[in-house]
Amino acid sequence: MSNVEELVGAWLPLPDVSQLLGVSVTKVHGLIDERAILALRIGERKIRSVPAEFFVDGAVLDALKGTLVVLNDAGFDDEAALKWLFTEDDSLPGRPVDALREGRKTEIRRRAQALAW
Numbered sequence: 001m002s003n004v005e006e007l008v009g010a011w012l013p014l015p016d017v018s019q020l021l022g023v024s025v026t027k028v029h030g031l032i033d034e035r036a037i038l039a040l041r042i043g044e045r046k047i048r049s050v051p052a053e054f055f056v057d058g059a060v061l062d063a064l065k066g067t068l069v070v071l072n073d074a075g076f077d078d079e080a081a082l083k084w085l086f087t088e089d090d091s092l093p094g095r096p097v098d099a100l101r102e103g104r105k106t107e108i109r110r111r112a113q114a115l116a117w
Contacts, residue, residue, distance in 0.1 A: 004079050005042045007086040010052035014039065017050050020058060036065040038078045051082065053097050063105030067096075070109050074116035084115075 005011070017037075018025045031037045032050075037060055039050045054061050071081040085097040092099055096108045 004040065004082050008051045008082060011042055011049035012052050013047050013049045020055060021060070031060065035068045035072060036060055038068060038082055040078060040082065053101065056101065061100055063100045067100060067105065067109055067112060070112040074112060
């Protein structure tokens with residue numbers, strides 16, 4: 001198991017994401033292509049999965065897409081972005097993904113933008 005797999009903890013395979021959002025698996029692939037969500041191949045069988053914490057009340061976490069775009073612009077690949085989002089940050093407190101879930105997207109995006117410099 002990779003470090004990112006452990007950091008994230010709860011993962012949803014793409015068919016589960018499809019069911020949660022009430023959309024086709026093709027649409028889920030579209031969300032990944034748009035960088036609205038990230039997916040990695042995890043586990044022994046390398047099943048493409050998405051962190052469960054990317055969803056709130058049956059929808060994609062509102063502040064996620066813009067944050068993922070900022071991280072991508074800062075040069076982060078998907079695994080590095082997930083590692084950053086799910087790693088404890090003593091100055092927050094907590095993890096960036098927790099701050100996003102609490103509606104603190106401006107602070108998190110500002111931190112993500114600073115990583116590019």
